[in-house]
Amino acid sequence: MRNGVLTLALIPLLLFYAIPVGAAEKEQRTWTDEIVYSLMVDRFFDGNTKNNGDANVNDPSAFNGGDFEGVTKKLNYLKDMGFTAIILSPVFANEDKGYHGDWVTDFYKTDQHYGSMKEFKKLVNEAHDLDMKVILDFQANNVGPHSSWVNDTDKQDWFHEEKEISNGGDQKLLETGWLDGLPDLNQDNEETREYLLDAAKWWITETDIDGYRLNKVQFVAKDFWKEFVDTVKSEKSNFYTIGDIQGDADMISSYKETGMDAFMAYPQNDELREAFSAPDKDLKPVFNGFEESESKFGGKAPQALFMDTQGMPRFTKDAADHNENPGSRWRMALSYLYTMPGVPIVFYGSEIALNGNVAPDNHKLMNFKTEQELVEYITKLSDLRDMHPALTKGDMELLYEKGGTSVFKRVYGEETMVVAMNNTSETQTIKITDKELDNNKELRGMLNGDLVRSKDNSYTIVIDRESTEVYTLSPKSIINIPYMFVIGLVLLIFGIFIALIMKRSKRNERK
Incomplete structure (x- = not known):
């Protein structure tokens, strides 16, 4: 019985670890x-x-x-x-x-x-x-x-x-x-x-x-x-x-x-x-x-x-x-x-x-x-x-600069990082077109958790006063419905199984 519980408990972990890992092996460190x-x-x-x-x-x-x-x-x-x-x-x-x-x-x-x-x-x-x-x-x-x-x-x-x-x-x-x-x-x-x-x-x-x-x-x-x-x-x-x-x-x-x-x-x-x-x-x-x-x-x-x-x-x-x-x-x-x-x-x-x-x-x-x-x-x-x-070795290109606001990108290999800086006392809205950034992707904020998706061939960045956001340019994220269904089903079965075990244990205690 315990072996069965252990097997079911491991199933969600095995499914999670089955997800492909996209991180590339880190390059040799240089002075930059x-x-x-x-x-x-x-x-x-x-x-x-x-x-x-x-x-x-x-x-x-x-x-x-x-x-x-x-x-x-x-x-x-x-x-x-x-x-x-x-x-x-x-x-x-x-x-x-x-x-x-x-x-x-x-x-x-x-x-x-x-x-x-x-x-x-x-x-x-x-x-x-x-x-x-x-x-x-x-x-x-x-x-x-x-x-x-x-x-x-x-x-x-x-x-x-x-x-x-x-x-x-x-x-x-x-x-x-x-x-x-x-x-x-x-x-x-x-x-x-x-x-x-x-x-x-x-x-x-x-x-x-x-x-x-x-x-x-x-x-x-x-x-x-x-x-x-x-x-x-x-x-x-x-x-x-x-x-x-x-x-x-x-x-x-x-x-x-x-x-x-x-x-x-x-x-x-x-x-x-x-x-x-x-x-x-x-x-x-x-x-x-x-x-x-x-x-x-x-x-x-x-x-x-x-x-x-x-x-x-x-x-x-x-x-x-x-x-x-x-x-x-x-x-x-x-x-x-x-x-x-x-x-x-x-x-x-x-x-x-x-x-x-x-x-x-x-x-x-x-x-x-x-x-x-x-x-x-x-x-x-x-x-x-x-x-x-890209933040240490990447080429830099200024995409937008006006007053105290700027957006630039760093590109290295397949990686593109986008840095938006608002050095003003008011919230700023900046539009970056697909001429500067690949279309149909999204900007994922790494400092403050902002998310900007491509829409109508452009990215609209809204950035708070006196703040900076550092984005990764990534494929649009999608919810894997079949995967989430399998995980939910496994957790449900696991929960029912635990409930049955607990119920059986109580019956044995009464005896």
């Missing part, structure tokens, strides 16, 4: 598939108070206590949001109050405030166990303002002659002047060059890191960066390099010859911050900026899309300056970063809408006990990028 979280080690999380030394949380210009152990303890927090790679601010030994990592004293040592090399290796190993990559900030332009090297008689040729950068248009002066009064390294000196290149290789072989974000790129000659990229890739063929060049599209594209894998998308950043800081702002400049960068870069070097970095005021401040809800503004901005071509880079604290003006105000300690609404939204967007390769 990454979702990157950029953090300042000192301001993220204090995992070991024993290495704090002179750290002072009440002094925004001093070390605040964040360390390698803190980052390690929060790796699952980042993994759960869908981040697949982290960028760490420079971890090399720094001068007093060099919490930002820009005042290096020794490229071969970790800063004592962060922990030991052993603890750093543990961070990298645990990140790799979670299938997360680790990228380090590396800048070869300067050392700290009180560097002992400056007065070292054996290192006099390691530096350019002290002079301020007075003309930003003079490339030679950019490469040889002292930026912010910091001693400028002379990469034309063979010893200096060899020291920097050897240090870059050493960190790869010693710790197995996965990439460098190269800071202050425009202040160092291109021939050095080309040798740098060749050198690190000779150590690890899939090693990733991101160029941080604060210039226009023409300047950035001139560094393609260095072989860098991607560039921070500064030419788009101004437009992104302006458009998403408040509703009812035109999105046309955003897409124009994207197209210009794509044409200059040739599409071969992915753009690293971002809203802010440690070198600029927080995007949250832009929203606050407009008296806007930062959460709504961040949702719109993140929707763009995660669905447009490029690699999204999210600066720590964005998931809690951390505020701040210029440094060090924009380098506040991370707070893990605040509202989690944005955390959940980031997680949803990450899941979409993970499930749909």
Whole structure:
């Protein structure tokens, strides 16, 4: 009798599993598939108070206590949001109050405030166990303002002659002047060059890191960066390099010859911050900026899309300056970063809408006990990028753009994703014809559950104010009547059978 009950119970499951599975096998992961979280080690999380030394949380210009152990303890927090790679601010030994990592004293040592090399290796190993990559900030332009090297008689040729950068248009002066009064390294000196290149290789072989974000790129000659990229890739063929060049599209594209894998998308950043800081702002400049960068870069070097970095005021401040809800503004901005071509880079604290003006105000300690609404939204967007390769590898075509409303599609192979963004303060209705999208299909909303079916050779999308919907273009869904009838019949028979068993059991109890 029990065997009969088990058999009937299994029938519905067997019928369900008989449905064909349409999901294709996932392709090999590339750098365009990454979702990157950029953090300042000192301001993220204090995992070991024993290495704090002179750290002072009440002094925004001093070390605040964040360390390698803190980052390690929060790796699952980042993994759960869908981040697949982290960028760490420079971890090399720094001068007093060099919490930002820009005042290096020794490229071969970790800063004592962060922990030991052993603890750093543990961070990298645990990140790799979670299938997360680790990228380090590396800048070869300067050392700290009180560097002992400056007065070292054996290192006099390691530096350019002290002079301020007075003309930003003079490339030679950019490469040889002292930026912010910091001693400028002379990469034309063979010893200096060899020291920097050897240090870059050493960190790869010693710790197995996965990439460098190269800071202050425009202040160092291109021939050095080309040798740098060749050198690190000779150590690890899939090693990733991101160029941080604060210039226009023409300047950035001139560094393609260095072989860098991607560039921070500064030419788009101004437009992104302006458009998403408040509703009812035109999105046309955003897409124009994207197209210009794509044409200059040739599409071969992915753009690293971002809203802010440690070198600029927080995007949250832009929203606050407009008296806007930062959460709504961040949702719109993140929707763009995660669905447009490029690699999204999210600066720590964005998931809690951390505020701040210029440094060090924009380098506040991370707070893990605040509202989690944005955390959940980031997680949803990450899941979409993970499930749909069109959002990471697909070609982009703008289908509609008017005022603060836009619709674009990403196409990769047989998959088409459609992204509708309403950056206005009112609900918008948009009609997309069969010239832009295949007819007789439907748009299935993956963020908010919207469903739009083709009707009269067009799709009518109705999207709420200050919101985004990400659709899959799919065949029209139909109800399988025979299948549903069989399932219903099986469940009915199963229910009757259980009722009979229970009735029989009661009779046996009376006896």
